[in-house]
Each structure stands twice: as C-alpha cells, then as structure tokens.
Amino acid sequence: MKIVFFGTSTFACPALEVLADHVGLVVSQCDKPVGRGMKVSSTPVKKLAEKLGIPVLTPDKASDPDFIQTVREGEYDLAIVAAYGKILKEELLATTKRGFFNLHGSILPAYRGAAPVQYSIMNGDSETGVTLMKMDEGMDTGNIIDIVTTEINPEEMINSLYERLAHLAGDLIKDNIESLFRGDYKETVQDEEKATFAPKILRDDCVLDFNKSANDLYNLYRSVYPKPGVTMVVENMKFPEVYLPEISASDYTDDESYYPGTIVSTNPHLIVACGKGFIMLNQVLVPGKKAISGSDFARGYGIKVGSVLPSK
Numbered sequence: 111m112k113i114v115f116f117g118t119s120t121f122a123c124p125a126l127e128v129l130a131d132h133v134g135l136v137v138s139q140c141d142k143p144v145g146r147g148m149k150v151s152s153t154p155v156k157k158l159a160e161k162l163g164i165p166v167l168t169p170d171k172a173s174d175p176d177f178i179q180t181v182r183e184g185e186y187d188l189a190i191v192a193a194y195g196k197i198l199k200e201e202l203l204a205t206t207k208r209g210f211f212n213l214h215g216s217i218l219p220a221y222r223g224a225a226p227v228q229y230s231i232m233n234g235d236s237e238t239g240v241t242l243m244k245m246d247e248g249m250d251t252g253n254i255i256d257i258v259t260t261e262i263n264p265e266e267m268i269n270s271l272y273e274r275l276a277h278l279a280g281d282l283i284k285d286n287i288e289s290l291f292r293g294d295y296k297e298t299v300q301d302e303e304k305a306t307f308a309p310k311i312l313r314d315d316c317v318l319d320f321n322k323s324a325n326d327l328y329n330l331y332r333s334v335y336p337k338p339g340v341t342m343v344v345e346n347m348k349f350p351e352v353y354l355p356e357i358s359a360s361d362y363t364d365d366e367s368y369y370p371g372t373i374v375s376t377n378p379h380l381i382v383a384c385g386k387g388f389i390m391l392n393q394v395l396v397p398g399k400k401a402i403s404g405s406d407f408a409r410g411y412g413i414k415v416g417s418v419l420p421s422k
Contacts, residue, residue, distance in 0.1 A: 111291050114186040114206065115164075116172075117155040121227075121272060122192035124280030125213055126155060129287065130162050135184055139195055140168045172196050181205045188290055191245065192279060195224070200247045210245040211290055213279040215272075217241060217257055219300040221308040222250035227272050229308040230262060231333035234325065237261055238271070240279045242286055244297060251305075253297035255290075258282050267332050311338070317351065318342045319421045320371040324387030328359040342391075343420045347411065353395040360390035371419040373408070380404030382419060 111132045117125070118139045126133065136159035141152050152160075159166045169177040172194075178201055181189075188208035191198070193215070203210045216226035218241040230238040239259035243252040258278050262271060289295040316334050318327055318341070331340045331354070341351040360381050368374055368383035375381040380391040380403075391404035396411075407413065 111287075112185070112187050114181055114184060114189045115155075115159075116189060116191040116194040116198070116210075118153045118195045119193040120154045121215060121276045121279065122155050122194070122213075123158050124277050125190065125192045125283045126158055126162075128280045128284045129190060130164065132287075133159075133162075133164050134186065135181070136164050136166045137172070137181075137194070138166060138168050140170060172202060173199050178202050178205060190283060190287075192283075197249060198245065198247075203245055203247065208290060208293055211255070212243050212245045212250070212252065213283060214241045214243060214250055215275050215279070216308070217259060218243060218250060218254055219302070219305040221306055223308040224310040226308045227275060228268060228311055228333040229306075231266070231268055231271060232329050234329045235262055236264075238275070240275055240282050242282050251300060253299055255295050255297060256282060256286050265332075267335055269336075313338055313341075316340050318354070318389070320382060320389075320419060321385045321421050324359045324384040324389045327384060327389050328357065331357050344411070344413070345420060347396075349397045352397070352407075354391055354393065355395055355401050356392040358390050358392060360388040362388040362390075369418060371421055373413060373415050373417050373419065376408035376413060376415055377405050380408045380413070 112134050113129055113132045114135045115126055115129060115133045116137045136155060138153045138156040141150050143150050156166050182205040186206045189206050189210040191210055192213040198210065214226065216230060217239045221229050237259055239257055241254055242256045243254050246252045260274060260278060311334060316338050334340060340354050342354060343350055344352055362374065362381050364374060370383060370385050372383040374383050374388065382389050382391065393401045394404055394407035395401040
C-alpha cells in the first residue's frame with residue numbers, strides 16, 4: 111500500500127502516525143510566520159513528517175500543474191486528507207488509483223467548511239464526530255464511508271475537543287484503511303437538505319454582542335479560546351477592543367430587566383446583562399498590559415454599575 115498524505119494542523123497528526131509505514135509523500139501548507147515575533151515555522155504535519163523521515167512537499171497552490179504531475183508520477187494507491195486547508199481540484203483528485211479520502215471534524219453533512227469543530231461548540235451542540243468520506247470537487251460534499259461520534263461536555267473548550275477528535279480521526283482511518291485500499295467499502299450519499307456550513311472564523315466574529323444570550327456568548331468564548339479569543343468594545347479607551355481571557359455564564363439572580371450591555375455589578379465580579387441572562391468577565395486583557403480581574407479592570411478604567419457597553 112502506497113499513500114500520499116495531505117495535512118497541515120495538529121488534527122492530522124494522529125492519522126499520519128497511524129499510516130506512517132505506508133506514506134510515501136506528505137503534502138502540507140507552506141511555512142508561515144507565527145507568534146508575536148513572527149518567526150517562520152513549519153506546520154505541525156510537516157514537523158511530524160520530517161521526524162518520521164517522510165518526504166514533504168509544500169506547494170503554494172495545490173492546483174499547480176508541476177505539483178499535480180509529481181503526485182501522479184508517484185503512482186500512489188490512494189490519498190488521505192486531514193485538515194489540509196485548501197480545496198483540491200478534480201485534476202489532482204484523479205492522480206491516485208483509488209481516489210482521495212478526507213477525515214472531516216464533524217458529522218457530515220453538518221458543518222462543511224474550514225471550522226467545523228469551532229462551530230459545534232459555538233452552537234452549543236451536545237455531540238460531534240469525525241466523518242471519513244470519498245472526496246469530490248465540492249467542499250466536503252463527497253459520499254460518507256464511516257463516522258465516529260463523541261459527546262461535547264457543556265464546559266469543554268475547543269482545544270480539548272479538537273485533540274480528542276484528532277485521535278478519533280486516527281482511530282477511524284486505522285479501522286478503514288484496508289477497506290479503502292481494497293475498494294470494498296460502502297458509500298452513503300449526503301443529504302443536501304441537512305447541510306450546514308462552518309466558514310473560517312474572523313476576528314470580527316469574536317466581538318461580544320450583548321444582545322445575544324449569555325449562553326451563546328459563553329459558547330462563543332469556548333469555541334475560540336485561546337485563539338483568536340473573544341473581545342469586547344469599551345468606549346473612550348485608547349484601545350476600544352479589550353481581550354477576555356476568561357468569561358463564564360453568571361448565576362446572577364437579580365430580577366430587574368436590564369438593557370443588553372448594562373453593567374450590573376463590578377464587585378466582587380464584573381457582570382454584564384445580555385439579551386437573556388448575564389455574563390461574568392473574569393479576566394480582561396488591555397493591549398500591552400497583563401491580564402487583570404474583571405473587578406480590577408472596572409475599578410481602573412472607570413467602568414461603573416449602570417453604564418452600558420456597546421454591542422460590537
């Protein structure tokens with residue numbers, strides 16, 4: 111069995127480790143500057159492939175004719191794709207004998223796209239999983255071969271779920287790889303009417319909108335912490351957006367009706383009214399400074415009970 115493996119993020123690493131003895135080539139995205147120092151770094155998959163002694167290619171474009179020809183000349187039996195991060199065109203999908211197969215971090219057809227794990231938490235789902243599918247040229251539209259599921263803890267953060275799904279993806283491909291090689295697997299067509307989408311999450315998507323419920327905002331926080339993390343807008347500050355390293359849904363029980371964004375308490379906790387319920391800002395990080403408690407932030411920056419924070 112001879113495999114070409116496409117992957118970029120840590121989600122793909124357990125699958126690569128499982129398949130390593132059969133992988134003749136790894137394809138990953140290009141090295142990029144990361145962190146505050148913008149130091150150029152290889153992707154997690156590239157680092158693992160080099161550790162395993164597997165050749166790696168990092169084409170600028172997966173549609174490059176020379177790259178496609180290189181894959182074709184490798185005469186691979188099949189390709190496994192996991193969190194590669196680029197759409198693969200039909201010409202590339204036709205380069206292996208058995209085709210291309212993708213490990214996707216959702217229960218398809220739910221959450222097609224770039225950020226399925228984040229959206230499962232953001233939307234408060236109680237269950238998610240990994241789908242093994244036969245790839246076509248559409249975005250996560252191919253036929254389903256197998257699915258493994260897992261529960262989502264109501265307090266679970268994105269990193270924990272992402273890591274668990276990565277290992278489930280490794281187990282899933284381990285259980286199915288022989289069938290893929292033989293070609294005796296069964297396929298199920300996706301129900302297009304049930305398809306939902308999970309586009310890339312942008313910075314603007316992570317600003318707290320206090321018109322939403324406290325539970326929705328807490329789920330947003332869980333889905334994007336630590337990166338990019340949630341922010342809120344504070345007027346009359348040099349930096350209008352401040353970062354929130356830690357928030358939680360509050361059990362504040364005052365029965366009064368508050369306008370969304372109203373500060374209802376600053377001591378001992380900074381509590382904000384939402385469209386439904388309350389959110390507690392446990393830590394606040396002003397750009398260029400260290401994180402402080404919500405109550406210290408309120409005291410230091412003149413945030414008083416009754417003032418209203420803008421929603422986006």
